[in-house]
Amino acid sequence: MKINRDNKISDEIPASSMADIAFLLIIYFMVTTTFTATRGLDFGLPKEDDNPPEIEREDSVHIQVNPGGSILVDSKPMALDNLLEHLKGILKENPTKPVIIQTDPQAAYVDMVTVLDELRQSEEKIGMVIQNISIPTRREIESFWF
Amino acid sequence: MKLQQSQQFTPMIPTASMADIAFLLIIFFMVTITFEVDKTQVLLPKTHIRLEVPKKAAYVSVTEQNVIKVSDGEELSNQVPGVEDVLSFASTVVASDPSKPFVLKADSNVQYDHIDKVIDALKQAKVEVIYLLSEQETVPVN
Numbered sequence: 412m413k414i415n416r417d418n419k420i421s422d423e424i425p426a427s428s429m430a431d432i433a434f435l436l437i438i439y440f441m442v443t444t445t446f447t448a449t450r451g452l453d454f455g456l457p458k459e460d461d462n463p464p465e466i467e468r469e470d471s472v473h474i475q476v477n478p479g480g481s482i483l484v485d486s487k488p489m490a491l492d493n494l495l496e497h498l499k500g501i502l503k504e505n506p507t508k509p510v511i512i513q514t515d516p517q518a519a520y521v522d523m524v525t526v527l528d529e530l531r532q533s534e535e536k537i538g539m540v541i542q543n544i545s546i547p548t549r550r551e552i553e554s555f556w557f
Numbered sequence: 558m559k560l561q562q563s564q565q566f567t568p569m570i571p572t573a574s575m576a577d578i579a580f581l582l583i584i585f586f587m588v589t590i591t592f593e594v595d596k597t598q599v600l601l602p603k604t605h606i607r608l609e610v611p612k613k614a615a616y617v618s619v620t621e622q623n624v625i626k627v628s629d630g631e632e633l634s635n636q637v638p639g640v641e642d643v644l645s646f647a648s649t650v651v652a653s654d655p656s657k658p659f660v661l662k663a664d665s666n667v668q669y670d671h672i673d674k675v676i677d678a679l680k681q682a683k684v685e686v687i688y689l690l691s692e693q694e695t696v697p698v699n
Contacts, residue, residue: 426576433579440586447593450607451660451690456680476669516670520619520663521602523672524689528604548677 452527454546471509471545472501478515480522491529498530499537509543513552595634597626599664603694610688611658615650617643617679618662623671630657640674647682655685662690 474494475483482489484497502508510530514523523546533541597618616628627646628634637643650657659679663672679687 430572430575430579433576433583436583437579437586440583440590444586444590447591448601448690448692449591449610450693451610451688452604452606453608453686453688455686456684514669514673516668516673518669519665520667520669520672521665523669524602524604524665524691527689528606528691528694531606546676548673548680550677551680 452524452531454527454544457545471511472498474510474512474526476512476514476518476522476526478518478522480518480525482526491526494526494529495533495537498533498541499539502539502541506539507542509545510541511545511547513547516549594628594630594632595626595662597624597634597662599662600666601662601690601692602665604689604691605694607691607693608688610660610690614658614660614688615647616660616662617647617675619664619667619671619675621664621666623667625675640671640678643675644678644681647679647684651682651684655683657684658686658688659684660688660690 473485475486477483480491482491482494484494489497498510502510512523512526512530527544527546530541530544533539595616595618597620599618599620613630615630616626616634618626618634620626624636625640625643626634626636627643629646629650637646647659650659661672661675661679663675676687
């Protein structure tokens with residue numbers, strides 16, 4: 412009688428489906444990946460000072476941001492595109508003069524950000540860095556100026 | 558004379574290295590992935606100036622419906638009832654790390670009144686730097 416000797420056990424690890432599994436994992440990663448915004452405008456807050464310098468309104472440039480995005484610079488209406496040129500003339504004599512952004516409570520957040528973004532572009536637009544940009548809160552304005 | 562039989566080629570795409578390539582891609586994804594601590598969906602304002610937000614920065618997000626969420630940069634963001642809670646949260650974070658940067662992730666259309674209160678709370682908590690999260694402003698091509 413002839414004995415059948417075909418029962419050979421393969422010593423290979425089956426890896427034929429490895430690529431399929433790997434590509435499934437890649438597709439999972441690609442589908443679940445979300446692109447997030449990780450950039451923004453920075454502004455430093457003043458450190459606590461026991462004797463803060465008193466700044467009168469006349470010693471600073473005051474930008475009032477109204478609802479809709481219109482602005483008043485020292486109580487005069489101005490287009491946003493003309494803001495930096497206007498400031499260039501003022502800050503040429505005193506570059507450390509504070510530029511204060513005061514936003515109407517009814518205005519949208521984007522209105523304030525647009526003005527701040529314009530001021531931060533001063534170096535490339537007018538070749539001058541505005542050194543002292545301040546965004547006082549309503550509580551600060553009421554406690555310091557009124 | 559014995560004629561040599563022509564060699565037969567079986568058409569085949571070599572796929573032996575496919576798994577290696579795929580696993581390299583997976584490793585790339587796993588190494589470069591960053592986990593968001595704040596997944597709040599907001600319409601960010603667009604700006605020209607955009608600086609990279611430091612990693613592990615604390616987050617305060619404000620949605621159009623004035624829902625406020627906070628995260629210390631380590632754990633996922635949680636909703637807080639009001640602005641007063643932003644002050645206590647920020648004070649706790651600053652107490653453990655005085656130079657911790659904060660990110661304000663607010664919807665473009667939120668009334669500034671709410672943002673003013675949030676910024677005031679951060680100022681009172683003696684936060685040193687705030688990043689106003691934004692998207693890239695695109696310049697129209699003429």
